[in-house]
Amino acid sequence: MNNNNVIEAQDLTKMFGDFTAVNAISFEVKKGEIFGFLGANGAGKTTAMKMLIGISKPTAGKAKVAGFDVYKQAEDIKKNIGYMSQKFALYDDLTVKENITFFGGIYGLSRKRIKEKSKLLIKELGLEEVENQLVGSLPLGWKQKLSFSVSLLHDPKIVFLDEPTGGVDPITRRQFWEMIYKAASEGTTVFVTTHYMDEAEYCDRVSIMVNGKIEALDTPKNLKQQFNVANMNDVFLKLARG
Amino acid sequence: MKRFIGFIKKEFYHIFRDRRSLFILFGMPIAQIMLFGFAITNEINNVDIAVLDHSKDATTKEIINKISASKYFSINQFIDRESDIETIFKKGKVKAVLNFEEGFSKKLIKDHKATIQIITDATDPNTANTISNYVNAILQQYQKGLNNDITIAYQIVPQTRMVYNPELKSVYMFVPGVMTIILMLVSAMMTSISITREKELGTMEILLVSPIKPIQVIVGKVFPYIFLSIVNAIVIVVLSIFIFKMPVQGSLFLLGLESVLFIITSLALGILISTISATQQTAMMISLMGLMLPVILLSGFIFPISSMPLPLQIISNIIPAKWFIIIIKGIMLKGVGLQYLWKETLILVGMTIFFIGLSVKKYKIRLE
Numbered sequence: 305m306n307n308n309n310v311i312e313a314q315d316l317t318k319m320f321g322d323f324t325a326v327n328a329i330s331f332e333v334k335k336g337e338i339f340g341f342l343g344a345n346g347a348g349k350t351t352a353m354k355m356l357i358g359i360s361k362p363t364a365g366k367a368k369v370a371g372f373d374v375y376k377q378a379e380d381i382k383k384n385i386g387y388m389s390q391k392f393a394l395y396d397d398l399t400v401k402e403n404i405t406f407f408g409g410i411y412g413l414s415r416k417r418i419k420e421k422s423k424l425l426i427k428e429l430g431l432e433e434v435e436n437q438l439v440g441s442l443p444l445g446w447k448q449k450l451s452f453s454v455s456l457l458h459d460p461k462i463v464f465l466d467e468p469t470g471g472v473d474p475i476t477r478r479q480f481w482e483m484i485y486k487a488a489s490e491g492t493t494v495f496v497t498t499h500y501m502d503e504a505e506y507c508d509r510v511s512i513m514v515n516g517k518i519e520a521l522d523t524p525k526n527l528k529q530q531f532n533v534a535n536m537n538d539v540f541l542k543l544a545r546g
Numbered sequence: 547m548k549r550f551i552g553f554i555k556k557e558f559y560h561i562f563r564d565r566r567s568l569f570i571l572f573g574m575p576i577a578q579i580m581l582f583g584f585a586i587t588n589e590i591n592n593v594d595i596a597v598l599d600h601s602k603d604a605t606t607k608e609i610i611n612k613i614s615a616s617k618y619f620s621i622n623q624f625i626d627r628e629s630d631i632e633t634i635f636k637k638g639k640v641k642a643v644l645n646f647e648e649g650f651s652k653k654l655i656k657d658h659k660a661t662i663q664i665i666t667d668a669t670d671p672n673t674a675n676t677i678s679n680y681v682n683a684i685l686q687q688y689q690k691g692l693n694n695d696i697t698i699a700y701q702i703v704p705q706t707r708m709v710y711n712p713e714l715k716s717v718y719m720f721v722p723g724v725m726t727i728i729l730m731l732v733s734a735m736m737t738s739i740s741i742t743r744e745k746e747l748g749t750m751e752i753l754l755v756s757p758i759k760p761i762q763v764i765v766g767k768v769f770p771y772i773f774l775s776i777v778n779a780i781v782i783v784v785l786s787i788f789i790f791k792m793p794v795q796g797s798l799f800l801l802g803l804e805s806v807l808f809i810i811t812s813l814a815l816g817i818l819i820s821t822i823s824a825t826q827q828t829a830m831m832i833s834l835m836g837l838m839l840p841v842i843l844l845s846g847f848i849f850p851i852s853s854m855p856l857p858l859q860i861i862s863n864i865i866p867a868k869w870f871i872i873i874i875k876g877i878m879l880k881g882v883g884l885q886y887l888w889k890e891t892l893i894l895v896g897m898t899i900f901f902i903g904l905s906v907k908k909y910k911i912r913l914e
Binding site: 357358359379382383385387389390391392393394395396397398402405406407409410411412438 | 548552553559560755
C-alpha cells in the first residue's frame with residue numbers, strides 16, 4: 305500500500321442475489337483529501353461506503369481502509385474512522401453535552417479527554433447556551449453540524465459522510481463545507497457522498513458512479529475539461545444519460 | 547466496561563425522559579394489579595335477587611331470611627306475578643329469582659316435599675352457575691336443620707376442602723397471571739421497541755460503525771430492562787402480599803430466581819422481535835398480538851388449559867408464560883420447591899437458549 309493512500313479499493317464488488325449493486329470498483333483516496341463520491345440514487349454509493357466502513361461484507365475484490373483489510377480487520381478500521389449517516393443520528397432525548405459524552409465514551413475516550421473535547425467543540429459551534437438542552441429542540445442545521453463534530457470526536461484518520469447536507473439551508477451548507485475544509489486542513493481525510501453537484505466542485509477529486517460502476521474519477525477541473533462542459537452538473541448529466 | 551456503563555446510562559436517560567414508557571413501566575403494573583385485585587373478580591358478592599313467594603308462610607320466610615343473611619345475596623325486590631320475572635330480568639339488575647310454590651309449608655309437612663324454583667340470568671353463565679350452587683347450598687343446610695331429629699338410614703356426607711385457596715379468592719389466581727403479563731410486556735415489548743427505535747432513527751448504524759461490539763449494544767439495551775423488571779416484580783409481590791394478603795408459602799428466593807429466569811426469557815423474545823421488525827410500530831404490534839394475546843388466552847391465566855380443545859392445549863405448551871404461571875402458583879400457593887418445579891424451569895431455560903440462539907443468528911444475517 306502506498307503510504308499516501310488511506311483508502312484503496314480494487315475490484316470491490318457487492319451482489320445481492322443476482323443483482324450487482326457495486327460492480328468491481330477500483331480507486332484510491334489520498335491522505336488529507338476531500339474525496340467526493342457522486343452518483344444518482346441507487347447507483348451504489350451507500351453500498352460501496354458500507355463495505356468500506358465495515359458494516360457490509362464485500363462479495364469480491366480487495367479493499368484497505370486506514371491500512372486495514374476490510375475482511376479481516378473491520379474492528380481496527382472502526383477505531384480509525386468517523387461516520388455520519390444520511391439520517392440525523394444523534395439522540396434527540398439527550399442533551400448536547402450528554403450526546404458528546406456518550407459518543408466519546410463508546411469510542412473509548414477517557415473522561416478527561418471527553419471533557420476537554422466537549423468544551424472545545426461546544427465553543428467552536430457556539431452552542432454554549434444550549435449545551436444542556438435536548439438535541440431534539442435544536443434546529444436541523446445545528447444538529448447536522450453537531451453530528452459532524454461528534455463524528456470527529458475521536459480524531460479519526462478518515463471521516464465518511466453520507467449525504468451530510470441533505471435538507472439543510474444554503475447558509476448551513478456553506479458553513480458545513482467550511483467545517484469539512486477545516487477538518488481536511490488538519491489532516492483528516494474526508495470521504496463524502498452527495499448528489500448536490502455544486503458541492504462536487506468543493507472536492508479535491510470526485511468519482512461518479514453509474515449503475516454500480518465508477519464511470520469517471522478525477523479533479524472537478526479535469527472532468528469539466530474532459531467532457532467539455534462548464535460545471536459538474538453537466539458532467540453528471542452527460543455520464544448518467546450515457 | 548467503561549463503554550458499557552456509558553451505554554447503560556444513556557439507556558436510562560431514554561427511559562426516564564419518555565413519559566409514555568415510564569407510564570408503561572410503572573403505572574401499568576400497579577393499575578393492573580389493582581384492577582384485577584379489586585374490580586375484576588369471579589367471586590360473587592351481594593348479588594341482587596328477587597323473590598316470588600306464592601305462599602308467604604313461616605317456612606318461606608325463614609328460607610328468605612337465611613338467603614338474605616348470607617353475604618352472597620341481597621334481596622332486591624319481591625314480585626307478585628310470574629309475568630314479572632321476565633320483566634325484571636330484562637331490566638338487568640336482578641340476576642336470579644326464587645319462586646316458591648303455593649302452600650310451601652303445608653306441602654312440606656304433609657307430603658314431605660315442596661318445590662322452589664331457582665331462575666338465573668345465564669347471559670353470564672359462570673355467575674349463573676355459581677348463584678345456583680350457592681342457593682342450593684343454603685337450602686341444603688336449611689333442610690339439614692329440619693331433619694336434625696330424624697336419623698336417615700344411609701347418609702353420604704361430602705366433605706369438601708378447597709386446598710391452597712380455601713376462600714376461593716380470585717386474586718390468588720390473578721396475581722400470578724398479572725405478574726406474568728407485566729414481566730412479559732415490560733421485558734419483551736419495551737426492549738424490542740427500544741432496539742427498533744435505534745434502527746429507525748439510524749443511530750443503530752452509527753453504533754455498528756463504532757468500535758462498540760454488537761453484543762455490547764444488545765446487552766446494554768436489555769440491561770436496564772432487567773433491572774426495571776425486577777423492580778416491577780418486587781412491587782407486584784409486595785402489593786399482593788400486603789394489600790391482597792396473598793401468601794408466599796414457598797421460598798421468596800426461589801420466586802426471585804424464577805422471575806429473573808422468566809425476565810431473561812422475555813428479553814430474549816424481545817430481542818428476537820427486534821431483529822425481525824424494522825419499525826417501532828411493527829415491534830409493538832408483534833409484541834401485543836404475538837405475546838400478549840397468547841399470554842392472556844392460552845397460558846392458563848384465565849381459561850383453564852385442561853378444558854381447551856386438544857390443538858390449543860398442544861399450542862399452549864410453546865408459550866413460556868404457561869410454565870411460569872405454573873411455577874409461581876406452585877411457589878406462592880403450594881409452597882413447593884425446585885424438586886417439583888424442575889421440569890417447568892428446565893423448559894424455560896431451554897426456550898431462553900433457543901430464542902437467544904435464534905436472535906444471534908438473525909442479527910448476524912442482518913449485518914451481512
